[in-house]
Amino acid sequence: MSISDHKQKLYLLLILVVTALVIAIIQMNYRQPEPNLALEELRIRYAKVPKPPVDHSKFPELDRMFTTPQEVTEACISCHNERHNEVMESNHWNWERISYIEGRGIHALGKRNALNNYCISVAGNEVACAKCHTGFGLNSVEDFNFMDPTNVDCLSCHDNSEEYIKGSGSAGFPAEGVDLTAVAKSVGRPIISNCGTCHFYGGGGNNVKHGDLEEALYSADRELDVHMAVTGLNMSCVDCHTAENHQIKGKMYSVSSENVNRLFCEDCHTNTPHLSEMLNIHGARVSCQTCHIPTYAKENPTKLTWKWSDAGMLENGDPYEVDDSTGQHTYLSIKGSFEWGSDLVPEYVWFNGKAQHYLLGDKVDTTAGPVQVNKLLGSHEDPNSKIVPVKVHRGDQIFDTEYLTLIQPKLYGEAVGDSAYWQDFDWSTAAEAGMREVGLPYSGKHTFIETEMYWPINHMVAPATGALQCQDCHTRNDGRLQNLTGFYIPGRDRNHFLDSFGNWLILLTVFGVMIHGSLRIVTHIRSEKDLEMTHYKDFDDEEDQKI
Amino acid sequence: MKKIKKYKRFERFWHWGQAALILFLAVTGFEVHDSIHIFGFEKAVMFHRYAAYALLLLIGLAIFWHFTTDEWRNYIPTLKNIRAQLRYYTVGMFRNEPHPTLHGRWQKLNPLQIFTYLAFKILIVPIVVLSGLLYMFHKTINANDVVIISDIDLSVIAAWHTFGAFILVAFIILHVYMTTTGDRPTSNIRAMVTGYEELETKSDESEDETPSEPKAEVIATEGGEL
Numbered sequence: 001m002s003i004s005d006h007k008q009k010l011y012l013l014l015i016l017v018v019t020a021l022v023i024a025i026i027q028m029n030y031r032q033p034e035p036n037l038a039l040e041e042l043r044i045r046y047a048k049v050p051k052p053p054v055d056h057s058k059f060p061e062l063d064r065m066f067t068t069p070q071e072v073t074e075a076c077i078s079c080h081n082e083r084h085n086e087v088m089e090s091n092h093w094n095w096e097r098i099s100y101i102e103g104r105g106i107h108a109l110g111k112r113n114a115l116n117n118y119c120i121s122v123a124g125n126e127v128a129c130a131k132c133h134t135g136f137g138l139n140s141v142e143d144f145n146f147m148d149p150t151n152v153d154c155l156s157c158h159d160n161s162e163e164y165i166k167g168s169g170s171a172g173f174p175a176e177g178v179d180l181t182a183v184a185k186s187v188g189r190p191i192i193s194n195c196g197t198c199h200f201y202g203g204g205g206n207n208v209k210h211g212d213l214e215e216a217l218y219s220a221d222r223e224l225d226v227h228m229a230v231t232g233l234n235m236s237c238v239d240c241h242t243a244e245n246h247q248i249k250g251k252m253y254s255v256s257s258e259n260v261n262r263l264f265c266e267d268c269h270t271n272t273p274h275l276s277e278m279l280n281i282h283g284a285r286v287s288c289q290t291c292h293i294p295t296y297a298k299e300n301p302t303k304l305t306w307k308w309s310d311a312g313m314l315e316n317g318d319p320y321e322v323d324d325s326t327g328q329h330t331y332l333s334i335k336g337s338f339e340w341g342s343d344l345v346p347e348y349v350w351f352n353g354k355a356q357h358y359l360l361g362d363k364v365d366t367t368a369g370p371v372q373v374n375k376l377l378g379s380h381e382d383p384n385s386k387i388v389p390v391k392v393h394r395g396d397q398i399f400d401t402e403y404l405t406l407i408q409p410k411l412y413g414e415a416v417g418d419s420a421y422w423q424d425f426d427w428s429t430a431a432e433a434g435m436r437e438v439g440l441p442y443s444g445k446h447t448f449i450e451t452e453m454y455w456p457i458n459h460m461v462a463p464a465t466g467a468l469q470c471q472d473c474h475t476r477n478d479g480r481l482q483n484l485t486g487f488y489i490p491g492r493d494r495n496h497f498l499d500s501f502g503n504w505l506i507l508l509t510v511f512g513v514m515i516h517g518s519l520r521i522v523t524h525i526r527s528e529k530d531l532e533m534t535h536y537k538d539f540d541d542e543e544d545q546k547i
Numbered sequence: 548m549k550k551i552k553k554y555k556r557f558e559r560f561w562h563w564g565q566a567a568l569i570l571f572l573a574v575t576g577f578e579v580h581d582s583i584h585i586f587g588f589e590k591a592v593m594f595h596r597y598a599a600y601a602l603l604l605l606i607g608l609a610i611f612w613h614f615t616t617d618e619w620r621n622y623i624p625t626l627k628n629i630r631a632q633l634r635y636y637t638v639g640m641f642r643n644e645p646h647p648t649l650h651g652r653w654q655k656l657n658p659l660q661i662f663t664y665l666a667f668k669i670l671i672v673p674i675v676v677l678s679g680l681l682y683m684f685h686k687t688i689n690a691n692d693v694v695i696i697s698d699i700d701l702s703v704i705a706a707w708h709t710f711g712a713f714i715l716v717a718f719i720i721l722h723v724y725m726t727t728t729g730d731r732p733t734s735n736i737r738a739m740v741t742g743y744e745e746l747e748t749k750s751d752e753s754e755d756e757t758p759s760e761p762k763a764e765v766i767a768t769e770g771g772e773l
Contacts, residue, residue, distance in 0.1 A: 278592070281686045470588040476581040488702035491581040491588055495706045502713030509717040513724040516636075523641040 036275055042268055046233045050189065057185040066180035069136055069173065070150040075184065077149060084149040086246035091255075092134045094146065095122065101257040102354060102377065112141055113438075114255050114357045117373050117393045117453035118203040118306060121360065121408050124437040128412040130172035132198035138172040140437075154187070157194045161186035165197075169412070192218060192228070195237040203303060204335075211302035211344065211391040212293070212459040224298055226463045240268070253456055254374055259353030265289070287386040289458055290348065290480075291468040296391060296457045301328055301340040306395035309448035311336035312425045319425070334411075334422045346389030346457050348481055352378035355454075361440050363404045370394070370450040371406065380487040387484065391455040398427060402443030406451075410434040553655060553744040558618070561609045562739055568602045569715060576712055599679055606672065621655050622665045629658040640728065667718065675711035678704050 056062060061079070066072050077084050091097040096110025111122045111129075122129045123141065130138035136151045138144050145151065153172065155164045164183045167175035174180070200206060200214050207214030222229040228236070240263060241250045250263025265288040266273075272280040273288075282291075296302070311334060314320070319333030324340070331337045354377040358364075364371055378385035398407040410433035413420025421430035427446060435442040473481045474491030481489060554562070575598065577583050578591035586594060613619040631647035636659070639647070648657040656664060681704045685697045729735040730745065738744035 284686050470592070474579075474581070474588045488700065488705055490579055490592075490701075490705065493702065493705075494580065495702070495709070498706055498709055498713075502709065502716075505713055505717045506720065509720045513720060517724065517727070519641060524643075527643055 052188050056187050062184045072184045073150050076154045084152045087152050099257045113360045117395050124410040124434050125412040127171045131166050136172050157190050158187040159183050160188040162193050190238050192236050207300045208303045212296045212457045216299035225460050253355045257355050287388045290387050292461050294468050295343050297342045297344050301342040304341045305339040308336045309396045347392050350378035350385040351376045351388040352385040370452045373453040376454050389457040393453045396448040397451050399449040401445045407431045408434040408438050550743045554742045572598050632657050632659045678708035
């Protein structure tokens, strides 16, 4: 037998041998996919709870009776003899920072001159605002001595006893009955409650302002916040919001314009945190928060709208309130009407880290839609912009129809007749008093104008298993990014002309093929019939002829 | 009737491999386009990429094969007989007229097929492949963890890629239909599977056309290679 007779068998053998070899090579080179080591390193690093090098309860300097909080600060400064200077350079202390603002140049910007969409502004209302804001004796920004270090409130950030409470309407002084000695002995690295006391309750209640910062973070589970989960890493605010010389990293864009000293997920996670290259590439234009914070206000509701124009309704001359079934105010005579929401899908915007703010005295373009209290800058054309999730707070505010400026009303007052709106319910006198306070004119004529404010969502990060999936954005209808247009997202966008061209092309091809095919079938059948009939006809004719 | 070996082993492997890959790419591609839903977007993207790499490999092999075997000569365009071929598809076919162009070892394609497949090879496939590569490498991260973004607008790349995909789908529909226009409706497909085609008994002519081929290539029996 020659080789060619066995050719088929040889081929078969060759194929089998090659296949076996390929499988063997793949098997030998197979490695278990590596775990995400970067994430493991972070887990190990944050599993260790830092132990303070000193125990303040053992210092004799603190083992005494303190009658005023300033005495505590003096005791702090006696050892930490430069720290107060750092605090006094911070925006927590100054209520403003010097920024370069696009279109404005170098400008002081902060709560002194920027408005927000909730209680509008601090001017004239400091006594109430100082419940949170740093400093003792803050009766007004104008009169406050920003150079006096004894007014620095060290305890508000460093109390670890959770017993230090600032009084309501007491200009930044602690509430009555706080044991200053016990509190002073407890001091240490800030814990969640030091930040949370203020940042969770901004706007007058839990989760009112941010939507992603609230008291549920004191006892979060992994689903609520994967970083701060008490059953998980149990991280505190300052683990991420680190500070050098009391300049704390990461800032809110309600009062910040510049793209400096920001805090990024990438700072810990690098900008290639995924095992999947495809996901890492997305990091070029999509912020981590977009996919990893699919919803906010997960536990408790947040305030979504605030209509100041509804304020002032009274029952029998007295202010009243209306609550919804969950106990949230939906109407307050002193503030107006509100809408709340929980477990919300964020809105999405392009953001490059810079923002513009409505500052007291700015003229309003009444034709440009709602006033943008803090316009986040960025676009898909700007390579430094990323898509970020935001809570958009919508409302209306009192507005001077002659000078075209938003009005800073005086809200808080001690007694009736103080021209404070919350006492007198008279917009005109409140507006006049408030504008006098900030040194701006008031024409005497006012109305209400719609306003919008943006709150980037950065907290309440879900575990990876809860992150958005591809089709949440890559879909034709109702994707998460449906409202961000002008750029191409595969699966969402299409060239409509090209699509209809393609559909017609396929349709016409199928149609043409069907026509051609049926014609062939018809002519084929007819020709066979013709043949049959011709045969008989011929036969008959011959018969006829023969006959 | 005589059987000639028309399509070589690699040619058939290439043809069917390419057909399977293009169909799979069309399915996954139109899923990425959100026209159909089978695997889910994420898997569709992944499968589409794997199939694309497989197709690139196959195309590379096929180009090599075409030049090493001189098969590229089959695609030299000619206007000769083109009118007759057009007449056959529009008129002659309905009158049971014979094919105007005979297929042989070195003339596999009729003049219309030459133009169609040439366009397929040097226009359609490059459009789809190049736009596909641009699509795949539109954004990337370099060694320094810095993301590099291409300046070409993704919508333009995607439009060219989608355009190519539509042409390919139309091509496949037409191509599959045209396989039924052989001596019998299945004879062309049978030839692409087995490699052998039954020629109408004009063996002299067919051998005249392939003077350089050894006679062993013309086998009159049912058996033979797969």
